[in-house]
Amino acid sequence: MSDEKEKIHLFDRPENVERLLKGFYAICILLALADFVVHRHIGFDWEKIPAFYALYGFVACVLLVLIAKKIRNVVMRKEDFYDE
Amino acid sequence: MSELPPFLLYFIAALLVAVTRGLPRQLILLATPVVTGLYLWLGINPGTDVAYFLMSYELSIMRADKLSLLFGYLFCIAGFFAGIFSLHVTDTKQHVAGVMYAGSALGAVFSGDLITLFIFWELLAISSVFLIWARGTERALKAGMRYLVYQVLSGVLLLAGALVYYHNTGSLEFGHIGLDAGVAGWLIFIAFGIKSAFPFLHSWLTDGYPEATVTGTVLLSAFTTKVAVYSLARGFAGEEILIYIGVTMACFPIFYAVIENDLRRVLAYSLINQVGFMVTGIGIGTALALNGAVAHAFSDVIFKGLLFMSMGAVLYRVGNINGSDLGGLYKSMPKTTLLCVIGALSISAFPLFSGFVSKSMVMTALMQENHGYFWLLMLFASAGVFHHAGIKIPYFAFFHHDSGIRTEEAPRNMLVAMSVAAALCIFIGTQPQYLYALLPWEVEYWPYDLTHVLAQTQLLFFSALAFVWLNKQGLYPPELHSINLDAEWFYRRLLPAAAQRTLNLLRSAKGSTLTTVTAHMQGVKYEFGKSPMARYHLSESWPTGSMVFWISAILAAFLLLEQFGLGR
Numbered sequence: 001m002s003d004e005k006e007k008i009h010l011f012d013r014p015e016n017v018e019r020l021l022k023g024f025y026a027i028c029i030l031l032a033l034a035d036f037v038v039h040r041h042i043g044f045d046w047e048k049i050p051a052f053y054a055l056y057g058f059v060a061c062v063l064l065v066l067i068a069k070k071i072r073n074v075v076m077r078k079e080d081f082y083d084e
Numbered sequence: 085m086s087e088l089p090p091f092l093l094y095f096i097a098a099l100l101v102a103v104t105r106g107l108p109r110q111l112i113l114l115a116t117p118v119v120t121g122l123y124l125w126l127g128i129n130p131g132t133d134v135a136y137f138l139m140s141y142e143l144s145i146m147r148a149d150k151l152s153l154l155f156g157y158l159f160c161i162a163g164f165f166a167g168i169f170s171l172h173v174t175d176t177k178q179h180v181a182g183v184m185y186a187g188s189a190l191g192a193v194f195s196g197d198l199i200t201l202f203i204f205w206e207l208l209a210i211s212s213v214f215l216i217w218a219r220g221t222e223r224a225l226k227a228g229m230r231y232l233v234y235q236v237l238s239g240v241l242l243l244a245g246a247l248v249y250y251h252n253t254g255s256l257e258f259g260h261i262g263l264d265a266g267v268a269g270w271l272i273f274i275a276f277g278i279k280s281a282f283p284f285l286h287s288w289l290t291d292g293y294p295e296a297t298v299t300g301t302v303l304l305s306a307f308t309t310k311v312a313v314y315s316l317a318r319g320f321a322g323e324e325i326l327i328y329i330g331v332t333m334a335c336f337p338i339f340y341a342v343i344e345n346d347l348r349r350v351l352a353y354s355l356i357n358q359v360g361f362m363v364t365g366i367g368i369g370t371a372l373a374l375n376g377a378v379a380h381a382f383s384d385v386i387f388k389g390l391l392f393m394s395m396g397a398v399l400y401r402v403g404n405i406n407g408s409d410l411g412g413l414y415k416s417m418p419k420t421t422l423l424c425v426i427g428a429l430s431i432s433a434f435p436l437f438s439g440f441v442s443k444s445m446v447m448t449a450l451m452q453e454n455h456g457y458f459w460l461l462m463l464f465a466s467a468g469v470f471h472h473a474g475i476k477i478p479y480f481a482f483f484h485h486d487s488g489i490r491t492e493e494a495p496r497n498m499l500v501a502m503s504v505a506a507a508l509c510i511f512i513g514t515q516p517q518y519l520y521a522l523l524p525w526e527v528e529y530w531p532y533d534l535t536h537v538l539a540q541t542q543l544l545f546f547s548a549l550a551f552v553w554l555n556k557q558g559l560y561p562p563e564l565h566s567i568n569l570d571a572e573w574f575y576r577r578l579l580p581a582a583a584q585r586t587l588n589l590l591r592s593a594k595g596s597t598l599t600t601v602t603a604h605m606q607g608v609k610y611e612f613g614k615s616p617m618a619r620y621h622l623s624e625s626w627p628t629g630s631m632v633f634w635i636s637a638i639l640a641a642f643l644l645l646e647q648f649g650l651g652r
Contacts, residue, residue: 009415011483021552028549031542040535043451044459053542060467061550068342069561075569076343082567082576083223 028054087134089146089194090156091204093120094187101179109179113167116183120190121160124153133196141256144196150524154378155193155314157522159186161508162306162385169393169501170299181214182303189307193314197256198246198272201315205242205279208308209235215300216292224295230572231292234285235308238278245271261319273320279312280363281356283332287572289356290340294349294405298396301348305355305392306385313362313381322369330367331461334360338468340570345563347405347477348395351388354431354473357465358384364462365446368453371525376445379523383438383512387430390505391477394424397494397502398481407476407563412486420494421482423502430509432474432544433466435537438509441516444531444540467547474544475551480563 011017035051042048049055097116101109132148148156163186173179188211192204209232216228249268250256263269274285281289293304320326337353337360344350358380365377397420398413399405414421426437433439443466450459493499512519516531554560569577 007415011414012486024545024548024552028545031538031545034538035542038534038538040539041533044456046460047539051542053539054546056463057467057543057546058550058553060464061471061547062554064338064464064468064471065342065550065554065560068339069559071339072343072561072568076564076566077569079565079567081569 087146088123089134089191090120090124090128091187091191091194093123094183094190098180098183098187101183102176105174110171113171113179113183114164117160117163117167117186121157121164124156124160128153135196138199141199143200143256145200146194147196147258148194150522151314151318151378152193154382154522154524155310156190158310158382158385159189159193159307162186162303162389165386165389165393165501165504166299166302166306167501168497168504169302169396171497172495173297173299175218177214178218178297178300181211181218182300184211185215185303185307189311192311196258198242198249198258199256201258202239202243202246205275205311206236206239208311209239212304212308215304216296218300219295219297221295227292227295230575231288234278234288238275241271241278242275245269245273245275258318260321263320263323263325273323276312276315276319277329279308280316280359281309281312281333282329282363283336284571286333286337286356287570290337290349290352290570291572293352293355294346298400302389302392302396305351305388309355309359310381310385313359313366313377316363316366317374317378321366321374323367326363326367327455327458328367330360330362330364331458331465332360333357333363334465335461335468338465338472340568341468341472342476343561343568345406345408345566347407347410347481348392348399350407350472350477351391351395354469355384355388357469357473358388358431360465361443361446361462364458365449368446368449368455370449370453371527372445372452372529373449375520375523375525375527375529376442376449379442379445379519380439382519383430383442383509386505386508386512387427387438390423390427390502390509391431391473393498393502393505394420394427395477395481397498400498401491401494402489406565407480408565410481410487410489411484412482413489413491414482415486416489416491417482417493419499420502421478423499423506424478424482426506426509428474428478430513432470433540434513434544435532435540436510436513438512440540441513441519441531444536445529448529463543467543470544470547471551475548479551 011020032051032054035054040047046052094116097112100112104112128148130149130153132146133144134146135142136145137143166182166186170179170182185208188204188207192201192208195201195204213228213232213235216224216231218224245268246256248271249261249265252265252268261269261272263273265272278285278288289309293301296304316326334357337356341350341353341357344353362377362380362384365373365380368374395405398410398417401417402410402413404410430437430439433443447459447462447466450462494502520529551560
């Protein structure tokens with residue numbers, strides 16, 4: 001790998017990224033659909049919601065990032081903040 | 085043979101490491117954890133207790149049971165891969181500190197009483213700070229000092245607690261303490277809490293660890309917090325307050341991890357998040373939960389070590405670990421990338437990786453004890469771990485946009501060390517029965533059933549989907565050159581600023597008071613000088629006349645007092 005500049009890497013091609021994402025979306029859809037086929041054990045009532053874990057994971061992460069962005073407005077400082 | 089405390093092997097090795105160089109030293113670094121590990125495995129049975137006397141107190145230098153042995157094995161494994169990872173380092177100070185540090189961790193988990201524990205507690209603090217200072221930067225020097233203050237404070241609280249505990253109970257044995265032990269219990273609890281990075285007591289970790297050397301951070305991530313988790317499991321199992329603390333620890337750092345730029349600091353925040361799962365398990369206090377807590381400590385040391393090693397390799401090669409400056413490194417460091425991804429999958433608790441088989445025990449225990457809301461919060465934290473440690477770390481370092489950085493693959497010793505850790509992650513994840521057999525409490529558990537695997541996979545894939553969606557929408561916060569204020573702001577900014585302001589206030593108060601007083605004094609002096617009394621003023625000059633006057637005045641006063649019979 002001495003001539004890095006010439007070599008085209010896996011994700012340099014947009015179509016490879018597209019393929020990866022398509023495969024990923026397909027798995028997500030299958031996983032969500034699996035909930036309607038497989039009978040999960042239920043520990044808490046809210047687990048009865050169809051695709052509960054999928055929904056929860058998605059909403060949790062979106063909320064996490066949106067709240068983190070708000071927090072950033074308050075806590076973010078320049079890198080040399082403590083050095084002054 | 086089985087009377088020899090394992091830490092002694094390490095302390096002897098530290099001496100040898102100090103006087104050797106080159107190949108002999110490398111052999112000692114590798115042999116020490118292997119020999120100690122085999123000794124623990126083959127030579128020590130649960131139930132061993134070796135006493136010694138210190139000033140007529142009977143103390144226990146090595147108390148071995150399943151709990152301490154589990155951490156003993158773990159620390160030898162961590163010492164082994166961290167040793168391989170640091171073989172290229174020639175800095176004697178770092179090696180000696182590292183071996184002392186690992187030995188102190190072993191000493192602490194085999195301490196049978198609170199005084200011996202205190203001694204190793206402080207040795208942990210003192211040996212580990214050199215791993216931060218060895219970085220040699222001014223920031224590292226200052227961060228190390230702040231780290232040391234916290235660690236020593238924790239030790240002082242532990243000693244104070246131990247003395248009060250002895251006063252109250254007449255025993256120094258390190259068994260279950262509990263908060264019912266009053267002041268002693270609370271002092272020891274807070275001492276353990278500092279080292280476990282409880283919220284608001286955590287900033288030594290996020291402040292210090294990212295400033296340590298490439299190899300130092302790997303060691304740091306393995307020992308200090310895990311000794312604390314061990315101590316909490318032994319001393320405070322089933323204290324309900326630990327559930328509240330643990331859930332907070334699991335949740336708040338993930339917000340910081342999302343916006344943090346220094347990728348080793350992201351890992352430091354995720355370390356707190358993982359310790360949160362352990363602390364919660366200890367708080368629940370059932371056999372399953374406690375097993376889950378210590379099993380998760382076991383998995384965590386290995387996968388967190390792997391992640392810190394992969395980021396250390398990047399820092400070593402590129403000289404920078406800011407997410408904002410990296411990207412596209414999979415092209416130059418494909419092996420490191422793959423190993424980092426294995427660590428990421430393990431910390432995210434993907435089925436077949438180590439995090440899954442240990443974290444699920446804590447989650448199941450929460451469910452069994454009907455802690456519904458805590459369970460929901462921990463599920464949020466689980467999704468969040470994947471988001472910041474599972475995706476963000478590999479994505480911003482190795483993929484993302486091409487930063488244009490072209491470098492070499494990590495050195496061979498680093499690749500070997502990471503491969504050892506990665507292999508263990510997969511081994512534990514696929515063959516959990518071997519780890520479960522080592523767990524101290526008796527309980528049946530098996531993580532692989534359809535419900536559990538499906539639920540966890542759904543959670544993780546849809547967390548990833550959220551990442552993809554947020555990125556496509558342009559909602560994902562970019563990596564920026566920045567720092568984020570955290571609890572350290574209180575003592576790095578607020579306290580110094582308050583002290584400075586108070587000082588300035590006092591200084592100006594002193595100034596104005598002095599001015600006022602001097603002005604008045606001048607006025608009084610001037611008035612006095614004008615008055616006829618000035619002639620009898622003593623201290624300006626010493627005319628005999630005024631002396632005679634004052635002496636006669638005093639004599640006259642005595643005479644009068646005598647006259648009226650007031651003198652006796």
